[in-house]
Amino acid sequence: MAKPGRNDNSIDPLDVAIAPPPDETEEEREKRLSKEREAKVVSDAIDEEIEAERTAEKKKTRPVKILLLGQSESGALINGTEGKSTTLKNFQLMYEPKAFRLERASWRAVIQLNVVRSFHLILDAITRAQKALQSSSSSSIEDIPQIPTELLKLKLKLTALLTVEGTLIRRLTPDGSGETEATQLARSNGGTSGQNGGGGAGSPSGGGVGGKPPVVKELAVNSTKPWKDTFNRLVHGERDSFESGDAIDWEDPEDPGRILHDLSDDMIKLWNDPITQLLLEKQNLRMQELAGFFLDQLERVTAPRYVPTDDDILKARLKTLGVTEHRFTFSSTKTGQLSRDWKVFDVGGHRSQADSVGLWSEVSSNKLLKRTNLILFLNKIDIFRMKLEAGIRLADYIVSYTKENDFDNTTMSLVFLLDRNIDLRKKFANILQDKSPLPRAFYCHLTTVTDPKSTKYILANLKEMLMIGNLAKVDLV
Numbered sequence: 001m002a003k004p005g006r007n008d009n010s011i012d013p014l015d016v017a018i019a020p021p022p023d024e025t026e027e028e029r030e031k032r033l034s035k036e037r038e039a040k041v042v043s044d045a046i047d048e049e050i051e052a053e054r055t056a057e058k059k060k061t062r063p064v065k066i067l068l069l070g071q072s073e074s075g076a077l078i079n080g081t082e083g084k085s086t087t088l089k090n091f092q093l094m095y096e097p098k099a100f101r102l103e104r105a106s107w108r109a110v111i112q113l114n115v116v117r118s119f120h121l122i123l124d125a126i127t128r129a130q131k132a133l134q135s136s137s138s139s140s141i142e143d144i145p146q147i148p149t150e151l152l153k154l155k156l157k158l159t160a161l162l163t164v165e166g167t168l169i170r171r172l173t174p175d176g177s178g179e180t181e182a183t184q185l186a187r188s189n190g191g192t193s194g195q196n197g198g199g200g201a202g203s204p205s206g207g208g209v210g211g212k213p214p215v216v217k218e219l220a221v222n223s224t225k226p227w228k229d230t231f232n233r234l235v236h237g238e239r240d241s242f243e244s245g246d247a248i249d250w251e252d253p254e255d256p257g258r259i260l261h262d263l264s265d266d267m268i269k270l271w272n273d274p275i276t277q278l279l280l281e282k283q284n285l286r287m288q289e290l291a292g293f294f295l296d297q298l299e300r301v302t303a304p305r306y307v308p309t310d311d312d313i314l315k316a317r318l319k320t321l322g323v324t325e326h327r328f329t330f331s332s333t334k335t336g337q338l339s340r341d342w343k344v345f346d347v348g349g350h351r352s353q354a355d356s357v358g359l360w361s362e363v364s365s366n367k368l369l370k371r372t373n374l375i376l377f378l379n380k381i382d383i384f385r386m387k388l389e390a391g392i393r394l395a396d397y398i399v400s401y402t403k404e405n406d407f408d409n410t411t412m413s414l415v416f417l418l419d420r421n422i423d424l425r426k427k428f429a430n431i432l433q434d435k436s437p438l439p440r441a442f443y444c445h446l447t448t449v450t451d452p453k454s455t456k457y458i459l460a461n462l463k464e465m466l467m468i469g470n471l472a473k474v475d476l477v
């Protein structure tokens with residue numbers, strides 16, 4: 001006997017759903033059947049196309065696969081993100097420059113969001129200082145400078161940026177595109193506003209005034225979704241004119257660039273004010289080290305007809321969610337013997353991963369990846385150097401390091417890394433040697449991937465791997 005609530009198995013719900021209405025006339029029946037015939041022709045054509053693609057795919061040499069792995073947030077010494085999407089941007093810049101530059105309109109919005117986000121952090125920092133000054137119980141009050149009325153006026157005017165932030169977020173995550181669901185705005189512990197967070201900065205390295213460190217909210221976009229399409233719809237005119245600003249709709253009355261331009265002078269004043277700098281310093285907020293830093297270029301990026309340069313696009317920050325696949329066909333002229341299809345997978349980083357060493361251990365020991373060649377990038381070396389020069393002591397992070405924290409010579413930071421006692425590369429090489437199920441060569445680079453030249457390391461290693469290894473059958477991470 002059937003249990004109560006169970007469907008009768010002999011009735012197919014699909015049949016019921018597509019069954020013709022019981023009172024169908026002869027004419028309606030003819031119409032329906034004709035539509036069904038048309039749909040079948042389309043469906044057959046799609047099946048044929050898929051089959052043809054599958055056959056063509058099988059005939060081709062297997063593509064080289066590159067999986068970009070890393071964290072979204074990492075340790076305190078080299079903070080923030082890993083630069084996976086930036087590496088991918090470098091590939092696009094090198095091999096699909098036209099398509100890359102056609103996306104300038106979208107990246108312009110991301111850069112504007114980065115700018116606004118930076119100001120959100122600054123305004124929050126001033127608010128925290130104000131609160132601390134008002135509260136007599138604050139222990140660190142004597143360290144906080146008095147905030148001049150002029151600065152507070154500027155702050156008030158610039159709260160208009162929070163509206164721009166909202167507009168930009170809405171544009172980057174349009175309704176119905178699925179982007180809103182994919183948008184992750186991390187919790188904020190308060191500040192100037194309770195509004196949505198913006199994209200841009202990584203985690204600030206410091207604490208609040210006499211309180212908890214500020215938690216940075218960040219806009220994340222699922223890169224498999226066409227967030228760029230919102231802006232591409234604005235594109236008009238000749239597609240070939242990508243080098244100019246023609247890809248941007250300058251007539252758009254809603255363009256956030258207009259408000260940014262109107263507030264430009266005030267933004268520059270606030271950022272350059274020594275009290276602002278002091279307040280940031282007291283709160284250990286090193287804006288220069290945060291991802292998506294454009295505050296030293298405010299006049300240019302808020303200019304009425306600002307078009308992002310390649311360099312700006314490489315520096316722009318938009319967090320990735322999920323996995324994106326990009327295909328490139330690399331010509332032999334640029335890559336030597338590497339003329340074949342490449343698939344590059346950009347994997348959005350996770351905050352939960354313990355640290356870079358842990359991730360490297362996991363990847364090295366993974367049995368499914370045992371025949372996969374690995375290249376390790378110790379990225380953001382420029383920021384590492386900046387931190388060393390700012391007086392952060394390596395010994396506070398690496399106990400075995402006992403040498404001088406001396407940075408007169410700009411190459412010193414690299415010497416530290418290469419030093420036998422604390423050779424980070426050696427540490428990672430040992431992990432690979434110990435954990436790898438099969439012996440593998442260790443490739444490692446200290447990089448600054450915002451510099452397009454960094455791609456050359458990848459290409460040089462790939463050539464070597466393809467030559468040394470089993471040439472046709474190499475998969476890469």
Ligand SMILES: Nc1nc2c(ncn2[C@@H]2O[C@H](COP(=O)(O)OP(=O)(O)OP(=O)(O)O)[C@@H](O)[C@H]2O)c(=O)[nH]1
Pocket residue numbers: 070071072073080081082083084085086087291292293314315316317318319320321347348349350379380381382383447448449450451
């Ligand atoms: N100064 C400096 N900035 C870098 C470097 N590499 C990446 N960045 C910047 O850091 C930010 C984050 O880089 P992404 O490439 O988005 O990082 P990601 O690994 O894709 O991060 P998730 O998407 O969160 O997983 C961007 O604003 C980059 O421009 C670097 O070597 N030096």
Ligand SMILES: [Mg+2]
Pocket residue numbers: 084085086318319320346347348349
């Ligand atoms: Mg990314």
